[in-house]
Amino acid sequence: MNKLLIAIFLSFIGGIGLWNVMAEDVSFSKQENRILSPLPTFTASNFFSGDYTKEFEEYISDQFVWKKFWTGMKAHTERVALKQENNGIYFGKNGYLLEEFEKPEEQFQSNLNSIHSFTNKAEDITSYLLLAPTSVEIYKEKLPLYAASYSEKEVIDLAKKQLSGTLSFIDVYNTLLSKKNEQIYFRTDHHWTMRGAFYAYEVAAKAMGLTPFGLDDFSIDMVSKDFYGTYYSKANLQDIKPDQIEVFQPKFDVTYTVQYENGERSNTLYNWDYLSEKDQYALFLSGNHSLVKIQSTIQNGRKLAVIKDSYAHAFIPFLANHYEEIHVLDLRYYHMNIHEYLKNNEIHEALFLYNVANFSKDTNLIWLQH
Amino acid sequence: MVFSSLLFLFSFLPLTLIVYFISPRILKTTVLLLVSLVFYAWGEPVYIGLMIFSAVIDYFHGLFIHKYRMSKPLKAKLFLVSSLLINIGLLSFFKYADFLIENINLLIGTEWMPLELPLPIGISFYTFQTMSYSIDVYRGRLLPQKNPISFAMYVSFFPQLVAGPIVRYENMAEELNNKRRFNVAQFADGVKIFIIGLGKKVLLANNIGLLWSQIQSQDLNELTVMTAWLGIIAFAFQLYFDFSGYSDMAVGLGRMFGFNFPRNFYYPYISKSVTEFWRRWHITLGSWFRDYVYFPMGGSKKGKFITYRNLFMVWGLTGLWHGASWNFVLWGLYFGLIIAIEKAGWLKIIRKLHPIFQHGYLILCILIGWVLFVFEDYSVGLGYLKIMFGFSNNSLWDAAFLYHFYTNFILLLLVVVGSTPVMEKIPHSVKDKQKIAIKLVLPLCYLIILCLSTAYLVDESYNPFLYFRF
Structure with missing residues (x-):
């Protein structure tokens, strides 16, 4: 037994060690959606500062072989041990992965203040705020037994109460709750689906003085059956079934010109290239951009600015059928003066669209206070 | 570097084992000294000087204490006290200086600035080890180590360096002085x-x-x-x-x-x-x-x-x-x-x-x-x-x-x-007939622990950067 054990041990640490050396380095991890550490270069100064050794350790762990196998093994061990979560993602019922909504701290209030100071200053602008709940709120009953998640309704209602006087608050909560039997959220991702966005759009349209199109006006295509979202990447449970992605395309006649801040142009609201990538949700409006300008063939002169997180990406395609121009601004990347931007582009309507979990933590709304 | 890290398990340890076992017997202690210094320098490139200083000081103190122990007891005692003072001094300076400053400030209202020195890794352990060495030499329980490489290796040996156990010199003396033979068991x-x-x-x-x-x-x-x-x-x-x-x-x-x-x-x-x-x-x-x-x-x-x-x-x-x-x-x-x-x-x-x-x-x-x-x-x-x-x-x-x-x-x-000895007893309590099964099952258990530990360590470094990339 001793010799067998020694052989196992030495070939395990030696074999994997050798494999790590032989395996080619990867610069970007799709699963983790981040750039992996490269092999650091040795200099006396970074050695004595301790940076070299730190970077080298990051390099070794980032480039470790069979990462998916190991993290999967950990996730499944956790589940066998009755753990109901992994890396902060709950293992919900019916294959749902859910993320706890934590009680908001000061950032939430300061974001409300930012919006308030924006509406105070922008008197000639009609502002709307839509705070979408996330899946954990709508599918509370799918949480593991006794698992905690703070009430998003309470937080949405608080925002509504504070800001109703200064802007028009679009409350989609009850509507989404009533449609929960449909696929309005992804099971494996933190976003809503385009169907969820559609029901929110029906509510929003009324608040914004638009006549919404109905379900019948769209042809609904299933464009993907193998979408594994961000929750999946964190939870690492490999037996979770993938999500499907629906896209609602108008049956009526309308075309768009989409212009991105990097000069790219397109005549569709979707970037189908992302269907072959890990993050398929990025097909909506081609993922994250600081500034996107959408012009449509609806010639009514109406212009709208959308200040948003990525929940807006599946939502904006519906609004694009009502506005001649939509300017989509992402405060995480767009740090210029918004008031000037609206003035220069003669925009008189602004929609803030965030999911409540992101809204209560996002530190970029401060850019509204130019 | 800690033992429970991917770097140690899959790079440092295999390399150390290879270098140790292929080097000729006469160099083995030197090899262990060198890898220990690398191990220490990995986390504490600056404080390595401190540990070497401590080893050199105690090496000479040991020799002098032994030399005068019989002939000039007072001189031996002086060397012992000097060794203890240096070790306690090092430990106090790096570990307790700020604690002392804070309390003095509090007590008499001074406003001395804390030094905010990072604690050198393992200092609580290696100073205790070397103090026990000096005392034991003084008490005549030990002969001092004459070979500076062996002594430095005792002070800096990487397995017990970071978090103990506090290994007394007598626990390592025999193996340090005699040739260690490889023994499968x-x-x-x-x-x-x-x-x-x-x-x-x-x-x-x-x-x-x-x-x-x-x-x-x-x-x-x-x-x-x-x-x-x-x-x-x-x-x-x-x-x-x-x-x-x-x-x-x-x-x-x-x-x-x-x-x-x-x-x-x-x-x-x-x-x-x-x-x-x-x-x-x-x-x-x-x-x-x-x-x-x-x-x-x-x-x-x-x-x-x-x-x-x-x-x-x-x-x-x-x-x-x-x-x-x-x-x-x-x-x-x-x-x-x-x-x-x-x-x-x-x-x-x-x-x-x-x-x-x-x-x-x-x-x-x-x-x-x-x-x-x-x-x-x-x-x-x-x-x-x-x-x-x-x-x-x-x-x-x-x-x-x-x-x-x-x-x-x-x-x-x-x-x-x-937390109980149950698991340790199981392999000893099986009947002879089942011994063969145990021989196969046990290595498998060890392999599973290794695999799971690796999986948990890899997962620690698995940082999906997703939340703010909506």
Whole structure:
């Protein structure tokens, strides 16, 4: 037994060690959606500062072989041990992965203040705020037994109460709750689906003085059956079934010109290239951009600015059928003066669209206070 | 570098083993010295000078103490005192200077700036090792090591460098001076102890520690009574498996290179009294204080007053050794007090109780001790104790407690069983017929622990960067 054990041990640490050396380095991890550490270069100064050794350790762990196998093994061990979560993602019922909504701290209030100071200053602008709940709120009953998640309704209602006087608050909560039997959220991702966005759009349209199109006006295509979202990447449970992605395309006649801040142009609201990538949700409006300008063939002169997180990406395609121009601004990347931007582009309507979990933590709304 | 890291397991250790076993016998000690220096320099490139300084100083002190021991006892004593002063000085300067400054500021209103020096890794351990060496040479229990490489290797040997055990020179002397022969059984023992230690640290300590850190981060006002108990129990197991796992890995590595380090933990949580607990917990520290502080001050042989004075002295120091903060001193004195009470007759009384009460008594004492230990601000610790014992208006339990409890139930079972000698006994208790099965099953168990530990370590570095990339 001793010799067998020694052989196992030495070939395990030696074999994997050798494999790590032989395996080619990867610069970007799709699963983790981040750039992996490269092999650091040795200099006396970074050695004595301790940076070299730190970077080298990051390099070794980032480039470790069979990462998916190991993290999967950990996730499944956790589940066998009755753990109901992994890396902060709950293992919900019916294959749902859910993320706890934590009680908001000061950032939430300061974001409300930012919006308030924006509406105070922008008197000639009609502002709307839509705070979408996330899946954990709508599918509370799918949480593991006794698992905690703070009430998003309470937080949405608080925002509504504070800001109703200064802007028009679009409350989609009850509507989404009533449609929960449909696929309005992804099971494996933190976003809503385009169907969820559609029901929110029906509510929003009324608040914004638009006549919404109905379900019948769209042809609904299933464009993907193998979408594994961000929750999946964190939870690492490999037996979770993938999500499907629906896209609602108008049956009526309308075309768009989409212009991105990097000069790219397109005549569709979707970037189908992302269907072959890990993050398929990025097909909506081609993922994250600081500034996107959408012009449509609806010639009514109406212009709208959308200040948003990525929940807006599946939502904006519906609004694009009502506005001649939509300017989509992402405060995480767009740090210029918004008031000037609206003035220069003669925009008189602004929609803030965030999911409540992101809204209560996002530190970029401060850019509204130019 | 820590043993429970991918870097150590899959780069440093395999390379070290290869270099060690292919180098000629005469160079093996030198090789171990060099890899130890690399190991130390990896985390502390600057403080390596300090350790080398300490080794050189103690090497010469050892020689001089021995030289004058018989002929000029006073001179020998001077060298001993000088060695102790240098070691204690180093330790005090790096570990306790800021503590001292803060207290002086507080006491007489000065405004001295704290030095904010980072604590050199392992300094609490290697200074204690070298002090024991000088004292033992002075007492004539040891011959000094004449070979500077061997001595430097003893001081800096990487397995016990970071977190003990405190290995006395006598534990390594024979292996250092004679040729170590490779012995399959010894190496295999090392592998076993190392893997068990790795599993204790990575699978048990880290995970039960997660429970503690979740509970600790809760607002004290919202903490329920049951959650408070669960939290400190989780901490008790985290500390035990962390520390003893690390000691096991050190002992295991020592065996792989042919050294037999003393065992540092012997199932402390199965004790039936606090006195017994401290004979099983961090054994090498306890025996160090016993042999080099308690006994020299007269131990328990000079009357009651001196006995208890010595007792409290040792326990205050033991507390202080654990960290430069008053709560550690308080924690040490707390145990000093209990041990004094046990010594004064309480032990005889509880011995007559049913074992269940003895265990219950011990566990209660230990858990209260850990509350004192874990909260640096002892007013928070007292608040926590109040919640545990119902002297607050906090509720008994809530949904969060139930969630913590059932999702950690298996883990709690494992740590409870792992704190008893049950697992160690199983392989010895099987009948001969089943021996062959055990021979195959055991290596498989070790392999599973290795795989799972690797999986958990890889997962630690797995950082999906997703949340803010909507």
